[in-house]
Amino acid sequence: MKELNCTGINPEETMSDIGAEHFFNRELSLLAFHQRVLSQAKVEHLPLLERLRFLCISASNIDEFFEVRVGGLKERLEAGIHTTGPDNLGPAETLELINHRAHELVTTQYQLLNDQLLPLLHTAGVHLLKRSAWSKAQKQWLHAQFEDEVLPLLSPMGLDPAHPFPRILNKSLNFIVQLEGKDAFGRNSGMAIVPVPRGLPDMIRLPNELMPDGGSGFVFVSSIIHEFIDDLFYGITPVGCYQFRVTRNSELFVDEEESGDLRRAIEGELVYRQYGDEVRLEVAENCPDVLVNFLLKQFEMTAADLYRVDGPVNLNRLNHIIELAERADLEFPTFNSNAPRAVQKKESLFEVIRKQDLLLHHPFDSFRTVVEFLRQAAKDPQVLAIKQTLYRTGPNSVIVDALVTAAKAGKEVTVIIELRARFDEEANVALSAKLQDVGIHVVYGVVGYKTHAKMLLIARRENGILRNYVHLGTGNYHTRTSRIYTDYGLLTANEAVGDDVYRIFLQLTSLGKVAKMEHLLHAPFTLHKGMMKRIEQEIIHARDGKPARIVAKMNSLYEEHLVRKLYEASQAGVEIDLIVRGVCQLRPGVPGISDRIRVRSVVGRFLEHTRVYVFHNNGDPEVWAASADWMERNMFHRVETGFPILYKRLKEKVMRELDYYLQDNCEAWVLESDGEYYLQAPPEGEVRFSAQEKLLETLTRS
Numbered sequence: 174m175k176e177l178n179c180t181g182i183n184p185e186e187t188m189s190d191i192g193a194e195h196f197f198n199r200e201l202s203l204l205a206f207h208q209r210v211l212s213q214a215k216v217e218h219l220p221l222l223e224r225l226r227f228l229c230i231s232a233s234n235i236d237e238f239f240e241v242r243v244g245g246l247k248e249r250l251e252a253g254i255h256t257t258g259p260d261n262l263g264p265a266e267t268l269e270l271i272n273h274r275a276h277e278l279v280t281t282q283y284q285l286l287n288d289q290l291l292p293l294l295h296t297a298g299v300h301l302l303k304r305s306a307w308s309k310a311q312k313q314w315l316h317a318q319f320e321d322e323v324l325p326l327l328s329p330m331g332l333d334p335a336h337p338f339p340r341i342l343n344k345s346l347n348f349i350v351q352l353e354g355k356d357a358f359g360r361n362s363g364m365a366i367v368p369v370p371r372g373l374p375d376m377i378r379l380p381n382e383l384m385p386d387g388g389s390g391f392v393f394v395s396s397i398i399h400e401f402i403d404d405l406f407y408g409i410t411p412v413g414c415y416q417f418r419v420t421r422n423s424e425l426f427v428d429e430e431e432s433g434d435l436r437r438a439i440e441g442e443l444v445y446r447q448y449g450d451e452v453r454l455e456v457a458e459n460c461p462d463v464l465v466n467f468l469l470k471q472f473e474m475t476a477a478d479l480y481r482v483d484g485p486v487n488l489n490r491l492n493h494i495i496e497l498a499e500r501a502d503l504e505f506p507t508f509n510s511n512a513p514r515a516v517q518k519k520e521s522l523f524e525v526i527r528k529q530d531l532l533l534h535h536p537f538d539s540f541r542t543v544v545e546f547l548r549q550a551a552k553d554p555q556v557l558a559i560k561q562t563l564y565r566t567g568p569n570s571v572i573v574d575a576l577v578t579a580a581k582a583g584k585e586v587t588v589i590i591e592l593r594a595r596f597d598e599e600a601n602v603a604l605s606a607k608l609q610d611v612g613i614h615v616v617y618g619v620v621g622y623k624t625h626a627k628m629l630l631i632a633r634r635e636n637g638i639l640r641n642y643v644h645l646g647t648g649n650y651h652t653r654t655s656r657i658y659t660d661y662g663l664l665t666a667n668e669a670v671g672d673d674v675y676r677i678f679l680q681l682t683s684l685g686k687v688a689k690m691e692h693l694l695h696a697p698f699t700l701h702k703g704m705m706k707r708i709e710q711e712i713i714h715a716r717d718g719k720p721a722r723i724v725a726k727m728n729s730l731y732e733e734h735l736v737r738k739l740y741e742a743s744q745a746g747v748e749i750d751l752i753v754r755g756v757c758q759l760r761p762g763v764p765g766i767s768d769r770i771r772v773r774s775v776v777g778r779f780l781e782h783t784r785v786y787v788f789h790n791n792g793d794p795e796v797w798a799a800s801a802d803w804m805e806r807n808m809f810h811r812v813e814t815g816f817p818i819l820y821k822r823l824k825e826k827v828m829r830e831l832d833y834y835l836q837d838n839c840e841a842w843v844l845e846s847d848g849e850y851y852l853q854a855p856p857e858g859e860v861r862f863s864a865q866e867k868l869l870e871t872l873t874r875s
Contacts, residue, residue: 193261195760197848199731200242200267204274206755207234209776209842214285222495222503225290232488239453244422259733272477283483298388299498304400311383319401329405331365338471339366343421349464351413376493391494415460416486422449458483510539522546531664532823537868540655544571550631551579558585558632560678565649572650580611587614589681591624616682626814627800630674641671645816647784647798658782661798696801696813707788708738714791715746722789724831726752729802743769752834754781762846772844775834777865785827796824833864
């Protein structure tokens, strides 16, 4: 029997009391995060177009939730798989709970749009014009636009035995139209489907001269089609026209063991993503029941899958107002992040990194430093080889351009591309072909394991000796998201770290075993064990009466063994602060179980994406950053890296910045033991403190 901890509780006996009630459901926790994002659209002190942006982000998030999470649950049900997770909820029970909460969330989205955002935008001179509000001049101009730019692209599909219900693309916008009168062949017409072509813009801006009261006017292209729908049905009368959209299961299924060529297998599967099983039907609120029931029957869905919406189907289309309005006064102030001071003083990044490790915190520290590092490597005659992992890069990537330049300069360039990066598969397939065309060695990772690690290795000959320079990150090599995601990136010439990174690249290309590494932790082999070991070390310190603390920041916490270990640590006396942006399986604040665990989620201007873990270690803190969240898939089904921050000054930087998040009293949501989050507000008389705003104020002072 283990000795009693300082609370007098036997850990083994207490841990046996850990049951399903101590674990939150993953899907419901994810929905709660989407609700927190939506709540940002209600924050009155935020710029108005940014509030609209948060509404659109929440709509996009819900789309992916249905495509992936709901689609997966329905797939399990159809396959007769009823296994439960630690929360003891199976797919059927989870879907029932999702149905209730998702409907509530969607209702809130449209109430917020109609009751707050659109009226406020109108007052600010940004007008989303409904058809009923068009002036005669506006209608004439829009009709001309319809005839010239829209009508030639439309293909209405009348429904009869020779024209069955068409296949509807995933998330495409469509109209179902009721018709009266005889068709060209003397038959009674009934219904037609009008798909809105994806090549059309979602929205157009009216010319300023058509806005006599000033301001800017915007019209959905779908509204234009609706208004002039009669032009599509010569001699037949449309008596009803209603928007609808179907969401489909978008997970790809590729048998990696059987496929001889992973890239070709994925290319083949991408075609079918648009026609996966239906999981949600959105229709205009005023659509008659007879048409709604007709659509449900066609898609083989039930009333639980139906979402009637009081406004435009697909709120994400409202993003175009932000793009077209040109109203900087209604958006966040722009900021310019710079390179660290040490970099600004030197032309050669190799010289800087050779003298000291650099820890970049994006977007507060510029991602241009990483880009410039690779650009210098591509042109440097002393650089012989470059190895890099790519998960998401974005279009027109300067990172990719630098790799191409390096290959053309005769350097040995090897890139590990993860073809299965969700919703980026098509872009990554094209990228792999582009890189291979210039002689870059392209590897597609490991069968059965996504390569999610963010690593860059540059081999440079200096004074006759090869030296490795390394970049390790918590986020992707994606220049656009580096402006809106928070991430850490480490640049180092540490010999042992370089050797460790080289060994991981060697394994990814040769598939051989990795020798024991000196510094890095490596999923699926040592990362989970390494985290468990360090939590256990804090438990030992606590039982020995020493100070013990863990501060961990991540996107998701959903790995049963780590959660149970944190419960054990809490019972042993370890103080634990968790900053978990999204899914959190752990239930904090339960007496005798997790009363020393506090959980918060920070939702602000930037998407919190850093994964950093601090273990007090009896006054000699261990600070780790990683590409991995504490999730089962990251620990056991992906190639990930966890890397230590070795230098005291950089450790202090991370701990200081984590403390900002723990001080945050205006953008932090605190998780209660009942599963509810509440937005922390500054107590009366206390100054408002935002971690992200503080970091913006202290740009590049590290």
